[in-house]
Amino acid sequence: MARVFRLYFVATFVLLVLAVCPGLLQAGQKDTLNYSWSTNVGPLNPHAYSPSQMFAQAMVYEPLVAYGEGGKILPWLAESWTVSPDGKTYVFTLRKGVLFSDGTPFDAKAVKMNFDAVLKNAQRHGWLEFIAQIDSTKVLDSHTFQLNLKHAYYPTLQELCLIRPMRFLSPSGFPDSGDTFKEIKAPIGTGPWKLVETRKGEYDLFEANEHYWGTKPRFKRLLIKVIPDSDGRAIAFDTGEIDLIYGSGGHGSGQIGLDTYARYAARKDLVADASEPLATRVMAINSKRFPTNDIAVRKAILHGVNKAAIVKHIFLGVEPPADTLFSPKMPYCNLGLAPYSFDAAKAGALLDAAGWKRADGADYRTKDGKELAFDLCFVGNDSLQKSVAEVMQGDLKRIGVKVRLVGEEKDSFLTRQKNGEFGMIFGDTWGTPYDPHSFCSSMRKPSHADYQAQVGLPMKEKIDRAIGEALISVDEKERQDLYRYILTTLHEQAVYFPLSYMTNIYVHRPELKGVEFGRTKYEIPFEKMYMD
Template identity: 75%
Template sequence: MKRAVFYLLSAAVLVASAMLGPVRADLGDTLNYSWAANVGPLNPHAYSPSQMFAQAMVYEPLVRYGEGGGLEPWLAESWDISADGRTYTFHLRKGVTFSDGTPFDAAAAKKNFDAVLLNSQRHNWLEFINQIADTVAVDEHTFQLVLKNAYYPTLQELCLIRPMRFLSPSGFPEDGNTGKGIKAPIGTGPWVLAETRKGEHDLFVANERYWGNKPKFKRLLVKVIPDSDGRAVAFQTGQIDLIFGSGGHGSGQIGIDTFNRFASMPGIETAISAPQATRVLAINSNLFPTSDLAVRQAILYGVNKAAMVKHIFLGVEPMADTLFSPDMPYCDLGLAPFAHDQQKAAALLDEAGWKQEKEAGYRTRDGRELAFDVCFVGNDSLQKSVAEVIQGDLKRLGIRVRLVGEEMDSFLTRQKSGEFGMIFGDTWGAPYDPHSFCSSMRKPAHADYQAQIGLPMKEEIDRKISEVLVSVDEEKRQELYRDILTTLHEQAVYLPLSYMTNITVHRPELKGVTFGPTKYEFPFELMSRER
């Protein structure tokens, strides 16, 4: 009842605003935005609770992932790669300083790399870290990385938001171990974190020492609004200027239905990005009954993804048929999709000996019921809706699906422990896909390892992943990726649902609103307000 009342109030605000015209936000030099939580300590060498979009605002890479997947010089103006592919020499941009005035030079670059290597166990999901043999400050503006092997994704992984970006030497703790924390988040990026009020907001100010194009706004106020419905009302009433990020209740900036409502209203501009990553569920090959290939294949045939994309994602996210979008490097393989076909799904189960005694009953084999858990984040209503559709679709096949919604910490523990039949586990998007995501499949820290561990060819998959990452032969690399991704597709250990997108909502006076090259890079510095 409470939620219904809230929706009525939200609808009333939307209708009133449509009649009265858009409500203008503060017309000063502050851009008002919102996020579900505070941005965190912003340690560039650490992960949660720091928010990636904010880390990208403060810290910069040597090499930047550009539009269309190209690599752009950033803090490094250029680089050379040795003939054996093991030594990368970076020629650093001159005149760059951290926001505290400390020069960015080869010594600072080495200090940051060495701090990450000091805590390499924390980062061993990233093969690049495991491949670093030495770091060398050749001279003031020349930094060198020496690798153990020729690791082809080196430049792509240097683009990542974490952990390979640069903290000012003055922000380091006395012992140099950033794994324990930092003194202050001081980077070379266009924004400086000026103030944090727990549960209220984070205030960023433009970096006056920024070497590139400085932000057009003097301040960026990120208000803490945990609820997507509350965020929609805050935009409509002028408390925030911009909605930017993924769509979907719980996990998104606003609900997809609300986004579409904004898109239909005069005086509001909206946009949808190209595919950024894949929304996917991992299927456990190491736990009964999804250890049965026929069951996994029946799941893929049995779920009506087209209806889900139409009624849940409302056309904002296109349907996915493969683990990675064909737009990703090495991923345009022409794999045959598991098209929705309930008859084919039922036939697979029949042939595998799963009997259904009564039309309305659940299937059994050898006295055991065909039943498993689908696990999701409990307060993520989009995941819950997807899980309910899966439950309904598979019930028609005689498969019992138990829905398990939990707090995020418990959900992540399940991913690592393998206590799931199916579990949400989205891909990471550019520049991680496919190499970083595939690399992490070999480590028991994500659902992918647990989903694959029951496959008879798991060791072979891992061996090929290790081989492809250090391959210097382009044709061989393409062949290995084809083998890896085709095997995973045919073994039905993933149920890809849709290709995730970012969305924007703003009023016409806010100019320069564009999508970043990756899912978590929001180019606030390009935005301005028309006076």
């Protein structure tokens, strides 16, 4: 009798667990791909930002044009387009037969409806110059859409590739108010996936969009489990709870720690790879705040830190060292700028010449009675940032610079980026298709760490003016010259400490096929994956 009771209890418990967590039932099935993310994917509003996760927005919503290999612009929801000789008018011929996942036809009226919704909240998208450049839109016929600009804005097509805010929600997903920035009724797009269920703190379940116009996903379902930390994600992979690890590396901010990735990459029973450089892991140095308002201090910092050792021992060679703000492979960025090499003697000489003296037996330098000390700010639970900060603290102490480490919650960290209360602070460039134009454009906005880092420069107004001119120039030579001035000046003013060129990594078992890197840092081509 006791044995029967135990069997009944176990069976009841299993059924209860499966009812509460259906992902357990689906794990290991060939029609369900199991992945993980640190949070739920959010409401997936195509015209808004956090807490919606970009990789998931890209699964549901699509652009008029897409970013291809080598920066080539590819037809997507628009089959073709023409640009007027003055560069101000774009006419897009839309792909016919496209349906939203609810069966609603995708047409020029839907495109205009989405553009109008974004323009209604244009101030919320102030970081993106493209939105400010839109003058008007027009429906020419059911599948022809016209976009009119105020100026000939050269990155128009690149910024139409972005995951947000200019992608397309079904008219049935619009709220009654029409203000999509505040809310949407449901995340309904034309993309290969549709969100069907969310359990807060547990998972998000996607299904293949049966109406998708392109190559349909091979998996019927994609279950994205909420696993907040990288160690937990590695355990889930080891136990078979998830099938795939994909994204950036690094504890706290990445899918898994780089040490864990290196361990997986050494195993012959797994498939592991790292992408080409996608963006730059960089630190901004405050040019307005004492003592980094002294250019000699900023240059001494760049010469005083052993970047090669950081790349070798912390990034484990997965991310190559970065010498400039943007990779030379980015458009307009191959300028032959001389890197700031590690040279402690040169760093010390720069500080000596600037009047920063080190008394006999003193750990740190002073000038006019003030100690050479500043705050280095990082996300407190990001162990990779913490490790880099500690190495920098040690290296700079050797040349007489005191570094106070400030590790905080993410929200407090982001507040410092916006208000400039930092000496140095971590940040990343945005990668393709944002770099360099979108990232440079955002340098003019006070709510960005880049603006706060640059605002003390005597030529800040000239830099901002050059950025604005580069974005609307129709002369390619002029545009190249403007970018050369902008990036050379920032490099010579030592406003940035480039650490490494960021990569995406993936790890999976051999039976999972079709895994490849997306066109940008934020896109994961789940639709190409299948189980052998």
